[in-house]
């Protein structure tokens with residue numbers, strides 16, 4: 050360490066250590082198939098304790114290679130199908146290196162990353178058919194995007210005074226499908242609107258029942274409540290189903306409500322081929338869309354997007370410029386927009402670069418083809434399961450979500466035990482990652498295919514592994 054700063058005293062040594070570390074990272078991506086999730090050994094966990102001893106960058110590079118890189122989430126492996134995890138991109142290794150080097154603060158001001166974020170928002174706007182003057186901001190994920198969207202919807206319902214006076218005595222109510230994600234509930238809680246005012250409308254075949262929705266709105270109005278938003282889901286977390294956005298838009302228009310779409314992963318089927326693309330028809334009529342680049346666009350964590358149709362309402366919800374943030378006409382303190390005016394964060398990392406890099410490297414068509422291929426893999430997996438002895442699907446496959454049981458001949462409780470045991474065994478052995486969820490009265494196995502490394506053969510291997518794990522469990 051030099052005397053004057055934290056920079057290396059020997060840049061040559063730093064360069065050599067950094068090059069070796071880069072090689073280790075490239076090796077890891079190139080050999081992703083040989084490197085599934087593994088349990089972190091106790092001595093490695095213990096070694097993470099901060100002792101206070103400075104080891105310098107060269108030793109740091111060694112430790113990053115030996116003690117950190119191997120213990121990832123597993124989602125870079127071709128048979129990772131758990132929850133809904135993005136699988137990362139080689140372009141991300143390049144863009145994250147550059148982003149760390151530049152260390153841009155993207156809350157505002159006049160520099161490259163802000164222009165790039167604008168380009169990413171403009172491109173996304175085009176994908177979803179939003180008007181030229183709509184606005185957006187890159188966020189940590191759909192959970193944060195939902196808070197931003199419902200804040201803007203609340204401002205529309207209660208007026209700009211809400212920023213000063215709070216919710217007051219109003220009971221604002223939002224409506225969503227039975228299978229809507231927990232992030233909707235969290236947003237209602239955080240905004241002080243109350244989870245009890247998120248009304249879950251029953252599903253008809255996995256999509257929000259429109260007649261029941263209309264009844265609920267009418268009943269709430271009669272009771273003196275204030276309906277303010279309808280939340281449609283593009284890709285439900287358990288089943289991958291899509292609400293009917295055109296009908297939801299008709300209902301929101303009739304009642305003057307805000308239409309928000311939770312498209313965390315499913316919104317990106319907009320880039321896929323038929324028939325998947327049409328699942329999002331009508332999404333262009335929404336007031337806001339939240340989705341993630343880190344799930345089905347494969348971009349490294351974290352990066353979500355919130356788009357708001359009316360820029361004026363978006364800005365009115367968040368903008369505030371105390372004197373220490375006042376702009377100048379030219380120079381670094383100029384520029385517009387400043388993204389701090391569109392959301393929660395003031396200091397923000399450079400999320401745009403990894404999205405821009407992915408779009409440059411693979412193109413929207415390349416990413417769209419990967420999404421289409423994932424839907425095909427899900428359908429192939431469904432066929433293999435249907436043909437496999439004693440296994441069965443629990444719901445039809447709409448997009449990329451597959452729910453199944455490893456043995457449909459057992460009683461429900463025994464099936465649940467078996468499915469949990471199979472998921473655990475396949476995870477522990479680094480074979481395949483399925484997650485589990487409760488559906489149709491049992492705990493089932495769940496595969497969400499958002500993995501561009503998964504081949505058709507991987508689907509067969511995953512089910513062969515499932516059969517083997519079943520035999521092992523049932524022989525105990």
Ligand SMILES: *Cc1c(COP(=O)(O)O)cnc(C)c1O
Nearest residue numbers: 133190191192230232286313341
């Ligand atoms: C993942 C997910 C969310 C939450 O998004 P985060 O990026 O994890 O905050 C919301 N809705 C659905 C349907 C999801 O799959």
